Amino acid sequence: MPMTDAAITAAGLRKAYQDKVVLDGIDLDVPTGTIFSLLGPNGAGKTTTVNVLTTLLKADGGTVRVAGHDVATQAKAVRSAIGVTGQFAAVDELLTGQENLQLMVDLSPGSPKNTVHDLLERFELTEAARKPASTYSGGMRRKLDLAMTLVGDPRIIFLDEPTTGLDPRSRRTMWTIIRELVADGATIFLTTQYLEEADQLADRIAVLDRGRLVAEGTPDELKRLIPGTHVRLRFAAAAELDAAVRVLPGSTRDDEALTLRVPGDGGTKSLRALLDRLDEYAISAEELSVHTPDLDDVFLALTGHDTEAAAK
Ligand SMILES: Nc1ncnc2c1ncn2[C@@H]1O[C@H](COP(=O)(O)OP(=O)(O)OP(=O)(O)O)[C@@H](O)[C@H]1O
Numbered sequence: 183m184p185m186t187d188a189a190i191t192a193a194g195l196r197k198a199y200q201d202k203v204v205l206d207g208i209d210l211d212v213p214t215g216t217i218f219s220l221l222g223p224n225g226a227g228k229t230t231t232v233n234v235l236t237t238l239l240k241a242d243g244g245t246v247r248v249a250g251h252d253v254a255t256q257a258k259a260v261r262s263a264i265g266v267t268g269q270f271a272a273v274d275e276l277l278t279g280q281e282n283l284q285l286m287v288d289l290s291p292g293s294p295k296n297t298v299h300d301l302l303e304r305f306e307l308t309e310a311a312r313k314p315a316s317t318y319s320g321g322m323r324r325k326l327d328l329a330m331t332l333v334g335d336p337r338i339i340f341l342d343e344p345t346t347g348l349d350p351r352s353r354r355t356m357w358t359i360i361r362e363l364v365a366d367g368a369t370i371f372l373t374t375q376y377l378e379e380a381d382q383l384a385d386r387i388a389v390l391d392r393g394r395l396v397a398e399g400t401p402d403e404l405k406r407l408i409p410g411t412h413v414r415l416r417f418a419a420a421a422e423l424d425a426a427v428r429v430l431p432g433s434t435r436d437d438e439a440l441t442l443r444v445p446g447d448g449g450t451k452s453l454r455a456l457l458d459r460l461d462e463y464a465i466s467a468e469e470l471s472v473h474t475p476d477l478d479d480v481f482l483a484l485t486g487h488d489t490e491a492a493a494k
Pocket residue numbers: 199204222223224225226227228229230231269
């Protein structure tokens with residue numbers, strides 16, 4: 183059975199708080215040794231999903247298996263197979279970085295002797311190791327938090343927004359570590375607000391919005407879901423934008439940015455036709471750029487914000 187290849191599966195997962203439905207029938211399938219990224223705007227239900235998958239929260243309906251075990255009836259077996267880095271760091275502020283790590287090692291019998299030292303090195307925390315975590319920056323705290331998760335060498339790792347608040351260099355360090363974990367055979371379930379991060383790391387991405395998965399696929403598949411290349415024109419004044427909208431049917435305006443999005447292939451022929459048309463009506467744009475879709479476009483299109491703008 184291919185079942186054994188799945189690190190995480192969920193079917194019909196449901197969760198409500200009082201009458202507020204947060205997860206409205208979620209299906210997931212994460213193969214072992216891959217990175218799965220759950221994307222979604224604030225309040226979409228990402229943390230709720232992670233909490234259910236990691237046995238911290240009981241679902242109202244559906245079945246979830248993690249590492250082959252049912253989260254509802256075999257919570258202990260699930261917990262011994264996973265590591266979780268929550269959205270908010272689980273670091274003890276009064277302890278030093280080293281003590282925080284040592285505590286995790288003491289709680290997980292069988293960890294190699296040099297675990298603490300190695301993890302401090304790997305996360306560039308050796309220098310700060312003997313200082314209380316309360317003196318750490320937000321980024322250092324997140325790194326320590328992830329290091330603590332890795333004690334005991336979990337095979338399935340849940341990371342809830344692991345790089346929020348990290349500077350670009352620390353973010354890259356984190357990405358490198360995540361890739362190394364997967365190269366070692368671990369499975370990663372990652373939530374993020376950063377589409378670039380999902381694009382960089384994930385084998386598969388699911389987009390969660392209002393309790394449902396509105397799209398799922400590889401980064402490339404998601405990008406192919408939405409209309410392709412377009413030209414973006416930026417105008418100096420609203421009057422020019424108005425004029426351009428009238429002569430360029432099918433375009434989408436953004437009144438705040440004073441831009442117009444014109445569908446097209448971005449080739450020289452269609453660009454010339456576009457410029458000729460503007461010329462014909464004596465309309466000039468401040469700026470013209472050819473835009474190919476990235477995950478931000480997918481996200482905006484799928485979670486409704488862009489469709490609102492387009493409906494105007
Ligand atoms: N304990 C709770 N009681 C009531 N409502 C809750 C509770 N926890 C979460 N919610 C609600 O469930 C919804 C989903 O929350 P969740 O934390 O899963 O979102 P999220 O996708 O992780 O958002 P963010 O990107 O801000 O972290 C929100 O509307 C939130 O207000």
